[in-house]
Amino acid sequence: MLHYLIKRILMMALTLFLIITLTFFLMHAIPGGPFTSEKMLAPEIEAALNAKYGLDKPIWQQYLSYLQGIITFDLGPSFKYPGVRVNDLIREGLPVTAQTGFLAMLCVVALGIPLGIVAALHQNKWQDTTIMAIATMGVAIPSYVLATIALYLFALQWQLVPTFGLDSWQGYILPVLALSGFWLSFIARLSRSSLLEVLGQDYMVTARAKGLHPQTILFKHGMRNALIPIVTVLGPVVANLLTGSFVIEQIFALPGIGRHFVLSISNRDYTTIMGITIFYAAFLMLMILIVDLLYMVLDPRIKLGEKAQ
């Protein structure tokens, strides 16, 4: 087990190294640079800036010195925000993003799974049809459309919630709704189909034939098995939600890291692009590792790190 964990972590480090290398060279392959803008800078100023940030050096030298920084967890200075380091950018933005992301995650799990269960238990009845109709819309409607409509109705027309910012708890409602809408619907649909499949299994009839309580049958025998495919999806979803969404943060004017993700690319803010990518990649890999470990708890047939017999 420990052996397996060490192997996995080493593999993660290797993957991360490949991602860093690939992103670094791809990023530099995009024409333009951090200091190219419509207002042409005087050539000597641009040269001075390039020299200050080491952009005048050959690219392999830049790459090596960047790697050097990474090893000490230093993501370097932002090119766009003078005097701000990428570490600080993440440190400031992450709490905002993580808070809304965590609440969205909570909605996905605490609403999505139970809605799926209700739908599965009332297959083809009105409860099922209603939940699935809403969930299908939730999957189909893009989050920014949902966010804009919700903003217009709840914030502008009825003035129930603020239009932007997270100063009061009401401010969280719309961003969390917009953020969780897709995954909530997705998980509800997945939970339904997964549970329906399990309900049709022979061991569920056995459980009934043994005279067990319906709740024991549903949760101990049914959900435990139905959760396996749900957990598979939830890992990447956590990473996705906790690292934020550019569109949602832009619409609700939230100072999170999600917007840095996109803005840094158009700004050619090299260090920010790298920093956010590395952060997201590492987080995603960690979540996948957790999912794999959870499998073992849920399904005893899965033995990690052992060769199949």
Place this chain on the structure above:
Amino acid sequence: MSSAPLLKVDNLTTHFHTSRGDVQAVRGVSFDVRPGEILGIVGESGSGKSITCLSILGLLKANGEVVEGSADFEGKLLTGLSDKQLRTIRGDDIAMIFQDPMTSLNPTLTVGEQLIETILAHKPVSRSEARKRALELFDLVKIPSAASRLDNYPHQFSGGMRQRVMIAMALTCDPKLLIADEPTTALDVTIQRQILLLLKDLQEELGMAIILITHDLGVIAEVADRILVMYGGMVMETGDVYDVFESPQHPYTTGLLHSIPDVRSHTKQRLTPIPGSPPDMLRPPEGCPFAPRCPHAIQQCLEAMPPLFERPNAKPTVHEARCWLHHEEAPKALQSIFDAPEVSNG
């Protein structure tokens, strides 16, 4: 007719409501199970044998419904009970084991846990007492090194061992009736015999009654006391197992007996399959369901449902067959097919 029946099924009729109409899976099945006897129910797939037993225990899928008839267990009307009331009987007085031990055990729980939860659902005992009982049961069904195997998961057992686990689980509360739904079908031939003998031994040791559902007449011959032949959701023939094998009174039973190979026969003998396929249970035929495939069918067979005719002087128990040829006005030439045992090899 020595003692009062343990289970009395009367005119049981089960339908499945589907978008294409009602599937009439069981159409007026009646039979008794006496304490301590083994009743074999035989029939091909879709003949309604499994559905009959699932109906008795209220284990039908959501679209299934017992529309008529009753099942009476020791004076309690099972077909009228709520799910909550049935729960106290399932796994306690009446237990059930299933065809495929590979899929009938929950893969994510240890077999010990699956046994213990059954005991705890019916008996006011502590967990450790339940575990002790589970160990006894493992010994009873002859699972070697029981103590260590309780904490194993189903996938760590072979097919035969899993069926033993299923049997142990069914025996947790000393049931008076065990329903075994094709308990050997999914197993290797050598294992099939072991499991059958185990069931027979347990039946003698514990004195329970068994309903053994199968499509394998060999299984019935080996262990059953009485036999119930089902076709098209109805009872075609019923009687003492020797009686029915010696002189089958229904062409369908004869057909079934003809389609088993006889290893003792040295002559080159072709098996005689029954031509045709079972009836569509959405629109079952008005007459005898077997008539379209029956080599001896007469006009009457296609037009009206035959009643069960009792064979005179059958011993030791009633021998009945649902066939018009037993009617006194049926052509005598055709009636003679039942007289001499037609199973002549070669």
